[in-house]
Amino acid sequence: MPRLTVFPGALSGEVQAPPSKSILHRALICSALAGGNTVFPPAESEDIRATLSGLRALGAAFREEGQALRFASRREMCAPAEIDCLESGSTLRFLLPLSLALCGGARFRGRGRLASRPLDPYRDLFVRQGISWEKAPGEKLDLQVCGRLHSGEFPLRGDVSSQFVTGLLLALPLLEGDSRIRLTTPLQSASYVDCTLEVLQRFGVRVDCREDGYFVPGGQVFRPVDFQVEGDWSQAAVWLAADALGARIWVCGMSPDSRQGDRVVLDILGRMGAEAVWEGDRVLVRAQNLHGTTIDAADCPDIIPILALVASRAAGVTVIENAARLRLKECDRLEATCRELTRLGARAEIRDDRLIISGGGEWQGCAAESYGDHRMAMFLAIAGAGARGPVEIPRAECVAKSYPDFFGDFVRLGGRVHEQ
Numbered sequence: 001m002p003r004l005t006v007f008p009g010a011l012s013g014e015v016q017a018p019p020s021k022s023i024l025h026r027a028l029i030c031s032a033l034a035g036g037n038t039v040f041p042p043a044e045s046e047d048i049r050a051t052l053s054g055l056r057a058l059g060a061a062f063r064e065e066g067q068a069l070r071f072a073s074r075r076e077m078c079a080p081a082e083i084d085c086l087e088s089g090s091t092l093r094f095l096l097p098l099s100l101a102l103c104g105g106a107r108f109r110g111r112g113r114l115a116s117r118p119l120d121p122y123r124d125l126f127v128r129q130g131i132s133w134e135k136a137p138g139e140k141l142d143l144q145v146c147g148r149l150h151s152g153e154f155p156l157r158g159d160v161s162s163q164f165v166t167g168l169l170l171a172l173p174l175l176e177g178d179s180r181i182r183l184t185t186p187l188q189s190a191s192y193v194d195c196t197l198e199v200l201q202r203f204g205v206r207v208d209c210r211e212d213g214y215f216v217p218g219g220q221v222f223r224p225v226d227f228q229v230e231g232d233w234s235q236a237a238v239w240l241a242a243d244a245l246g247a248r249i250w251v252c253g254m255s256p257d258s259r260q261g262d263r264v265v266l267d268i269l270g271r272m273g274a275e276a277v278w279e280g281d282r283v284l285v286r287a288q289n290l291h292g293t294t295i296d297a298a299d300c301p302d303i304i305p306i307l308a309l310v311a312s313r314a315a316g317v318t319v320i321e322n323a324a325r326l327r328l329k330e331c332d333r334l335e336a337t338c339r340e341l342t343r344l345g346a347r348a349e350i351r352d353d354r355l356i357i358s359g360g361g362e363w364q365g366c367a368a369e370s371y372g373d374h375r376m377a378m379f380l381a382i383a384g385a386g387a388r389g390p391v392e393i394p395r396a397e398c399v400a401k402s403y404p405d406f407f408g409d410f411v412r413l414g415g416r417v418h419e420q
Contacts, residue, residue: 003395003396004396004417004420005392005393005418006383006385006390008384008385008386008389008390010246011385011413011415012248012249012413013248013250014252015239015250015413017231017253018045019041019042019229019230019231019232020232021234023230023260024039024043024229025047025091028051028052028055028069030170030205031071031203031227032060032062033170033203034071034203035061035071035072035073037070037071037225038069038071039068040069042067042068042069044404044405045400046087046088046400046404049086050085050087058078058081058102058103059076071224078102081103082109083108085110085114085141086110086111086114087110087111087112087113087114088110092114093122093161094163096108097126097149097167097171099145100147100148101171101174104147105145105146105147107142107143108141108142108145109141109143110141113329115138115141115142117328118160119135120160121156125156126145129149130147131145131147132144132146150175150177151218152179152180154181156213158183158187158188162193165181165183166192169193169196169216172216173206173220176219177219178215178216178217179218180215181214183212188299191259191260194259195261198259199227203224203225204222204223205220206220230253231253232260232262233258233263234262234303237302237307238306238406239413240269240284240285241269241306241307241309241382243285244272244274244290245287245309245313245382245386249413250279250283253282254281256283262303265300266285268293268300269285269310272290272314273289274286290313291316292311292314292316294321295311297321297322297323297326302329304320304323304333305333305376306378306382307320308337308341309341309379313360313362315360317356318357320356320357321353322353322354323353330371330373330398331373337376337379338355340369340383344364344366344383345363347359363383363387363388364389365384365387366387366391368393368394370393370394372395374398374402374403375402377393377396377399377406378399381410
């Protein structure tokens, strides 16, 4: 799928949301530590495959059984490991402290922009514990860590990525002594840590929330539990945004009480004039007159591109604030979103860490750029369905990172696609 051209056309029907990628990472790791349980449904995304491969490298045993993954009874996970994270920041940041807790380290490899994504919060913590940290120069990630993680106090910045907090929360219960994570800055994307705490609780692991962080008792045992993964709000947001723009797509498998941070898409679209309609576990949104609003990107960076697309058709001005972290994703999503909106004929500009969109216009066809970023490719597909002319999307296969069947679902919903 080197390049796709998406032609204008109405989207309608029903789509099953993929299982939540963020919850699935956590559930798979906890399942490997517990053993003897089942996780379903599995996902085929590259990020999840990277985590499963990494867990196997650390000594976990599991097999596919129909629409489920069954983990073998718990055994010691300790193997000299080399882990290919592909381009998954979650895999890297979750398994890195786990490898230090279980087997004294591992070698981590990766591709794309993974080598340039921040790791300083971990390096500072681990080097202070005497852990060896050797990162080879180059465009591809090649990181060797060696040493044992010890319990104690972990002062940690909360404004770089919540993934560092999650990684420690997954590893610290395994240590002999008690530990404390002390946040030295306010925590961004706190909802992702809430998901981590919820999954840990399901597996019988205790974490006490404190005013400035978390207290984690040591010597805990992960309890096997069969785990059903709910639908992914990050992916559902793409179809719900399409609804707000005139499609009629029911998204199935969603939890109205979800703790996923990207469930906020319903609140944001609601502020823009789109009403959510629920029927059981399926949801769509309806909109007549969209209008601009202010969006705080700090806790929902993954859905900002698609929300920016909606904003470009809403009357008035939309201001997306606290968007600096978008620059640290698979591409500089802040710059990419602004540039692609402009290519489509919308009016957008960046001021510091804000994206300001003057909406109300139509989109034109264009030769776009996906930047090899799954979120940008999906953003452009929805734009192509509603543009006045075709939109060309290079490197559209990048959707495999999180939603491999995205374009299959797009076509089943009436999307018109030509592969070149």
